[in-house]
Amino acid sequence: MEVDAKEILKLHIAKTAMLTDEQFDYFFSHFNSQSYKKGQVVISEGAKVDCEYFVISGCLKAFFINDEIKMYILQFAMPTWWTSDYCALYNQKKATINVDCITDATVLCLSNNDREKICSELHQVEHFFRWRTNRGYIAAQKRLLSFMNNDTRARYEELLALYPQLYNLVPKHLIAAYLGVSRETLSRLYNSHK
Amino acid sequence: MEVDAKEILKLHIAKTAMLTDEQFDYFFSHFNSQSYKKGQVVISEGAKVDCEYFVISGCLKAFFINDEIKMYILQFAMPTWWTSDYCALYNQKKATINVDCITDATVLCLSNNDREKICSELHQVEHFFRWRTNRGYIAAQKRLLSFMNNDTRARYEELLALYPQLYNLVPKHLIAAYLGVSRETLSRLYNSHK
DNA sequence: TTAAGAATGTGATGTACATCACGTAACCAC
DNA sequence: GTGGTTACGTGATGTACATCACATTCTTAA
Numbered sequence: 001m002e003v004d005a006k007e008i009l010k011l012h013i014a015k016t017a018m019l020t021d022e023q024f025d026y027f028f029s030h031f032n033s034q035s036y037k038k039g040q041v042v043i044s045e046g047a048k049v050d051c052e053y054f055v056i057s058g059c060l061k062a063f064f065i066n067d068e069i070k071m072y073i074l075q076f077a078m079p080t081w082w083t084s085d086y087c088a089l090y091n092q093k094k095a096t097i098n099v100d101c102i103t104d105a106t107v108l109c110l111s112n113n114d115r116e117k118i119c120s121e122l123h124q125v126e127h128f129f130r131w132r133t134n135r136g137y138i139a140a141q142k143r144l145l146s147f148m149n150n151d152t153r154a155r156y157e158e159l160l161a162l163y164p165q166l167y168n169l170v171p172k173h174l175i176a177a178y179l180g181v182s183r184e185t186l187s188r189l190y191n192s193h194k
Numbered sequence: 195m196e197v198d199a200k201e202i203l204k205l206h207i208a209k210t211a212m213l214t215d216e217q218f219d220y221f222f223s224h225f226n227s228q229s230y231k232k233g234q235v236v237i238s239e240g241a242k243v244d245c246e247y248f249v250i251s252g253c254l255k256a257f258f259i260n261d262e263i264k265m266y267i268l269q270f271a272m273p274t275w276w277t278s279d280y281c282a283l284y285n286q287k288k289a290t291i292n293v294d295c296i297t298d299a300t301v302l303c304l305s306n307n308d309r310e311k312i313c314s315e316l317h318q319v320e321h322f323f324r325w326r327t328n329r330g331y332i333a334a335q336k337r338l339l340s341f342m343n344n345d346t347r348a349r350y351e352e353l354l355a356l357y358p359q360l361y362n363l364v365p366k367h368l369i370a371a372y373l374g375v376s377r378e379t380l381s382r383l384y385n386s387h388k
Numbered sequence: 389t390t391a392a393g394a395a396t397g398t399g400a401t402g403t404a405c406a407t408c409a410c411g412t413a414a415c416c417a418c
Numbered sequence: 419g420t421g422g423t424t425a426c427g428t429g430a431t432g433t434a435c436a437t438c439a440c441a442t443t444c445t446t447a448a
Contacts, residue, residue, distance in 0.1 A: 064339055072342040074335060087332045119324070123317045130313070130324035133331050138281045140334035141268060145258055147341050148266040148374040151404080171425060180342040182406055187427055345434080365395060376436055381397055 005033055005056045005108055012054075012080050017128035027125055030114040036101045043085055043099040051109040052084035053077070058105025059169055063177065064097045073178040076102075076166065082132065102170050152181050153189055199227055199250045199302055206248075206274050211322035221319055224308040230295045237279055237293040245303040246278035247271070252299025253363055257371065258291045267372040270296075270360065276326065296364050346375050347383055 006028055013019060019027060031054070036042065042060065043049055053060070060077040062085070074097060077083035085095045089112050119126040146155055156179055160167055166175065176186040200222055207213060213221060225248070230236065236254065237243055247254070254271040256279070268291060271277035279289045283306050313320040340349055350373055354361055360369065370380040 064343070066343050070343075072339060074339065086328070087336070090328060090332065119321070120317075123314075123320065126317065126320045126324055127313070130320055130327060133324060133327045134280070134284060137327050137331040137334060138284070140331060140338060141281070144334060144338055144341070145266060145268065147338070149258070149260050149264075173425070183426075184407080184428080185405060191427075367395070377396075378398080378437080379435060385397075 005106065008056055008080065009054060009108060013128055016131045017124040019122070019124050023122055023124070027118055027122065030118055031108040031110050033106065034109050035106045036104065038101055038104050041098065041100045042107075043095050043097070045095050045098050047095050049085050049088040049093075049095045049112075051111050052082055052086070052089060052115065053099070053107040053109055055079050055081050055083065056106045056108060058107075059102040060099055060105055060107075061102055061170075061174065062097055062099045071177045072180060073174060076163065076170070076178065078163070078165070082136075102174065147180070152179055152185065155179050156186065156189060199300065202250055202274065203248060203302060207322055210325045211318040213316070213318050217316055217318070221312055221316065224312055225302040225304050227300065228303050229300045230298065232295055232298050235292065235294045236301075237289050237291070239290060239292050240288050243279050243282040243287075243289045243306075245305050246276055246280070246283060246309070247293070247301040247303055249273050249275050249277065250300045250302060252301075253296040254293055254299055254301075255296055255364075255368065256291055256293045265371045266374060267368060270357065270364070270372065272357065272359070276330075296368070341374070346373055346379060349373050350380065350383060 009028060009031070010024055013024065013027070033056075034053075036058070042053065043062075045065065055077050057079055060083055061073050062075040062077065062083050063071050063073045065071050075081075075083060077099075083099055085097045085099065087093070088095045088097075092112075115129070119129060146158060150158065156175070159175065159178065172186060173183040176183040179186065203222065203225070204218055207218065207221070227250075228247075230252070236247065237256075239259070249271050251273055254277055255267050256269040256271065256277050257265050257267045259265050269275075269277060271293075277293055279291045279293065281287070282289045282291075286306075309323070313323055340352060344352065350369070353369065353372065366380060367377040370377040373380065
C-alpha cells in the first residue's frame with residue numbers, strides 16, 4: 001500500500017516535472033500517509049489547516065456550509081487529485097471550508113511548511129506546483145463560466161461527462177450541492193424524460 | 195512611461211520574489227510595452243494566443259460571448275493585474291475568450307515561451323508565478339462560492355466593496371455581465387431603495 | 389449641430405428554480 | 419427484527435430572475 005502510494009505520486013509528478021530518483025525519494029519523504037473511514041472529517045471550518053492532501057484512493061469532498069443550513073461543494077477529490085482549504089493554508093488562517101470523506105479513503109499529507117521548503121530546495125518541485133495550481137485555476141474559471149452560461153441540466157450533463165464514476169459513487173444530493181441546485185430540482189431534472 | 199512601467203512591475207514582483215537588480219533587469223527584458231485605445235481588442239476568440247498581459251494603466255476585460263449574444267465577464271483587469279486566456283495560452287490552443295480595453299490602456303506583454311524560459315532559468319521567477327497563479331485560483335474559488343451562496347444584490351455589493359473604482363469607471367451593463375445577471379435586473383436592483 | 393448609436397430606466401409577462409410538505413424505500417445499529 | 423436515520427421522489431406554491439418592449443438620456447462622430 002505504501003509502495004503503491006509512492007508509485008502513484010511518482011507517476012503523477014513525472015507528467016509535469018523531471019526529478020531524479022533520489023530527488024523524488026527526498027520529495028516523498030515529506031509526505032505522511034493517512035487512512036480515513038467514510039464520513040470522517042479531514043478539515044473542519046474554524047480549525048487550523050496544516051496540510052494539503054493528495055488522494056490515493058477513495059473520494060473526498062471540499063464544501064462550504066452557509067448559515068449552518070445549505071451545503072455547497074467546491075470540489076470532489078478523486079484519486080490523484082489534490083485538495084485542501086488553500087485559502088486558509090496559504091494565508092495561515094483558520095479554515096473557512098470543510099473537507100471530509102465520501103468513501104473510505106487513503107491520502108498523502110503534505111504540510112504547508114514542507115511544501116514551501118521543498119519548493120525552494122528543488123526548482124523542479126516548484127515547477128510542478130506552479131503547473132498543478134495553474135490547471136486548478138483554469139478548471140475553476142471554466143466552472144465559473146459554466147455557472148453563468150449553462151442551465152442546471154447542461155451543468156449536470158457536463159459533470160457526468162467529466163466524472164462518469166460520480167453517478168454511482170456519490171448520493172444525488174451531493175451532486176445537487178455541487179451543481180448549486182436543490183436536491184428536489186435535480187431529482188425532477190433527470191426523472192423528466194430526455 | 196517606460197521607466198514607470200518597469201518600476202511598477204518591480205514593486206509588484208518584489209512582494210513575492212527576491213530578485214537582484216540584474217536578475218530583474220534580465221526578467222524585464224522579456225516584456226514588451228504596448229498601448230491600446232478604448233475598445234481595442236487584445237485577444238479575440240478563435241485567434242492564436244501568444245502572450246499574457248500585465249496592466250500598467252487603464253482597465254481591460256476578459257469575457258466570453260455565448261451564442262453570439264450574451265456576454266459574461268470573467269475578469270476586470272486593473273493596474274498590476276495580469277490577464278490573458280490562460281487556458282489557450284498554457285495549452286497552445288486557439289482563444290475561447292476575448293480580451294479588450296474598457297479604457298485606454300498600457301500593458302506589458304510576456305510571451306508564453308519567454309515565461310517558461312525565465313521560469314526555468316530563474317527559480318525565483320518560477321516562485322513568483324506559482325504564487326500569482328495561486329492567488330488567482332483562490333480568488334476564482336471564492337467567486338464560485340459567492341455565485342452559489344449569494345444572491346445578486348450581495349454579489350453586487352461584494353464587487354463594489356472589492357473595486358470601488360469600478361462603479362464610475364465601467365458602464366453598468368458590464369457590471370451586470372460580471373455578476374451574471376441582465377442589465378435590467380441590475381438596474382432595478384440599485385434603484386429600488388436599500 | 390445634428391443625427392445615430394450607446395447606455396440606462398421601467399413596465400408587463402413568463403419561467404426556472406427554491407421552498408415546504410409529505411410520502412416511500414433503503415441502510416445501519418443494537 | 420425493529421426503530422431511526424438517510425436517501426430520494428413528487429405535488430403545491432412563491433419568487434427572483436430573464437425576456438420583450440419601449441422610452442429617455444448621454445456620447446460620439448461627421
